[in-house]
Amino acid sequence: MKYEIGKIYNDDFLNNGLPDKSVQLIIADPPYFEVKGEFDFIWPSFDAYLADVEKWAKECKRILADNGTLFWYGDAKRIAYSQIILDRFFNLENSIVWRKIDSMQYQYYSPDLARSFNTHNERILMYSNEVGMTGLEKLMEENIKPNHPFAAYLREEFNRAGVTAKEIAALFPSKTGGLTGCVSNWLNGDNVITEEQYNKIRAYLNGEYLRKEYEDLRKEYEDLRKEYEDLRRYFYNPMKYEEVFEFSQEGHTSKNYDHDTVKPEKMTRAIITTCSRPGGCGVLLRRPETQSIQIRSRCEDRRGIGGERMKELAIGETGLVDGVLVKCVEWDELGEGCSGCVFYNDSVECGTARPCTAGKRKDKKNVKFRPIELCTWTEDPDGIWHTSCEHAHEFTTGTPGENDHLYCPYCGKVLDVSRQPMV
Numbered sequence: 001m002k003y004e005i006g007k008i009y010n011d012d013f014l015n016n017g018l019p020d021k022s023v024q025l026i027i028a029d030p031p032y033f034e035v036k037g038e039f040d041f042i043w044p045s046f047d048a049y050l051a052d053v054e055k056w057a058k059e060c061k062r063i064l065a066d067n068g069t070l071f072w073y074g075d076a077k078r079i080a081y082s083q084i085i086l087d088r089f090f091n092l093e094n095s096i097v098w099r100k101i102d103s104m105q106y107q108y109y110s111p112d113l114a115r116s117f118n119t120h121n122e123r124i125l126m127y128s129n130e131v132g133m134t135g136l137e138k139l140m141e142e143n144i145k146p147n148h149p150f151a152a153y154l155r156e157e158f159n160r161a162g163v164t165a166k167e168i169a170a171l172f173p174s175k176t177g178g179l180t181g182c183v184s185n186w187l188n189g190d191n192v193i194t195e196e197q198y199n200k201i202r203a204y205l206n207g208e209y210l211r212k213e214y215e216d217l218r219k220e221y222e223d224l225r226k227e228y229e230d231l232r233r234y235f236y237n238p239m240k241y242e243e244v245f246e247f248s249q250e251g252h253t254s255k256n257y258d259h260d261t262v263k264p265e266k267m268t269r270a271i272i273t274t275c276s277r278p279g280g281c282g283v284l285l286r287r288p289e290t291q292s293i294q295i296r297s298r299c300e301d302r303r304g305i306g307g308e309r310m311k312e313l314a315i316g317e318t319g320l321v322d323g324v325l326v327k328c329v330e331w332d333e334l335g336e337g338c339s340g341c342v343f344y345n346d347s348v349e350c351g352t353a354r355p356c357t358a359g360k361r362k363d364k365k366n367v368k369f370r371p372i373e374l375c376t377w378t379e380d381p382d383g384i385w386h387t388s389c390e391h392a393h394e395f396t397t398g399t400p401g402e403n404d405h406l407y408c409p410y411c412g413k414v415l416d417v418s419r420q421p422m423v
């Protein structure tokens with residue numbers, strides 16, 4: 001299947017089919033192994049789990065851009081084993097502790113009875129793809145040095161004038177009078193010559209060579225550097241987040257989510273806005289149907305894709321089917337018939353001319369997936385938000401996401417922020 005930007009897929013992450021090096025940010029929240037949730041207890045052994053960690057890591061390596069960032073969640077006691085695998089593919093930037101500021105563990109911890117410290121934290125490893133060289137070093141070697149305006153021009157002019165690097169180096173002796181490597185550094189693009197040094201060579205060559213103005217070359221160099229610096233791994237941290245992230249667990253307090261291990265929206269937003277460039281990133285999450293809403297409403301200037309290999313949606317449960325947020329409802333509930341026809345368990349089309357799901361589902365129920373309705377909010381140039389249920393809303397500051405609006409207060413539907421601004 002070819003994944004499309006802006007959708008969430010109910011599929012194995014390993015089937016993502018995304019092009020190599022196409023993703024700027026991956027937020028991987030894989031099962032932790034036998035901590036919480038049905039999905040966490042499916043491996044016969046920890047080694048079998050680690051074999052899957054390696055497969056996921058290799059797939060992350062394949063799709064992550066050279067200047068991309070990977071976040072990998074885990075449980076404090078086990079993540080070290082995954083880290084050993086991930087360290088082989090990526091460069092560890094931070095070992096983050098997520099301190100759940102309102103964890104239930106606070107209430108359960110009794111200092112009189114406990115024999116170890118309270119554990120209301122989880123871990124997140126942050127990796128770059130900068131293995132061997134930092135991003136800037138790589139850009140210098142691969143992009144800046146080969147196109148360095150000073151280096152190219154000095155080489156060209158020295159050739160034209162018939163002077164050697166050694167001869168020019170003699171103009172810039174060391175303190176003890178010996179030769180230095182300064183000229184080779186300029187010619188290789190390792191250093192930028194100063195205006196004074198440039199003029200000294202120009203004078204030595206009687207003003208016939210190096211006629212380009214120093215300032216013009218310097219500007220060319222700055223433009224080149226700027227162009228490539230934009231390709232560096234994105235990291236913008238005005239909130240000064242540190243290695244200890246302090247965020248509410250959200251899920252257990254708001255009860256907004258239908259999953260055991262959902263990650264807080266504010267933390268996801270902090271990661272996305274700090275580590276992905278506005279306007280052009282791929283965000284990949286595991287099991288993000290709730291987070292899909294978050295990505296669209298809170299980080300609407302980023303483009304995201306999500307993936308989840310999901311269990312069967314239970315009756316009444318919401319989730320994603322073919323990239324659409326739906327609620328699973330029993331066919332009978334809809335008053336549209338089907339109380340069990342002769343073909344029922346064979347999963348062939350029954351008299352209602354629709355495929356029966358009973359034969360394919362574990363619960364043997366005939367269900368239908370009803371799309372969850374969204375209320376789309378679009379901002380006009382004056383900062384007023386217009387809702388698709390025909391209301392106008394103004395916040396003192398920020399987006400609906402930043403104001404903790406997950407649902408439309410007028411119609412109660414799930415709030416969806418349009419990425420198209422009103423003009």
Ligand SMILES: C[S@@+](CC[C@H](N)C(=O)[O-])C[C@H]1O[C@@H](n2cnc3c(N)ncnc32)[C@H](O)[C@@H]1O
Binds near residue numbers: 011012029259262
């Ligand atoms: C710790 S939970 C992640 C919860 C998620 N961050 C959220 O906010 O809802 C791990 C999830 O990974 C899913 N999963 C496990 N293996 C997967 C795979 N190969 N591809 C996609 N999802 C997978 C599990 O079904 C489970 O829902």
